[in-house]
Amino acid sequence: MFSVTVRDHILIAHSLKDEVFGPAKNLHGATYIIDAEFKSLQLDKHSTVIDIGVASGILAEVTSRLNYRNLDEMEEFQSHTTTTEFLAKYLYDEIRERVKSFFRGYLKVTIHESPIAWASYQGKVR
Secondary structure, three states: EEEEEEEEEEEEEEEEHHHHHHHOOOOOOEEEEEEEEEEEEOOOOOOOOHHHHHHHHHHHHHHHHHOOHHHHHHHHHHOOOOOHHHHHHHHHHHHHHHHHOOOOEEEEEEEEOOEEEEEEEEEEEE
């Protein structure tokens, strides 16, 4: 399988409103490194999985909506706990929506919340 990965980063604030999260239940900041990995069993007619510039642009577009934001104040997250796992799926859905008309394969979004911890979501685009 072939793959191409592009990377971006965002700075956010949020709180995880449940006792299970300990001190993270309070408002805190986070710097996330985000990888979007596109995978395909075959290359397209241009011998690529996906154009790296296009993939980078799409990732930057979807992450820019979250960058320097307090996620607790964003309407679409009001009924959700914005864990790293939840945000990986959210970004997957946003990227998938933008590439589904021209990309065939799999997408994996990984959010690195520290050098020793990260979460991912992956699925088939079409």
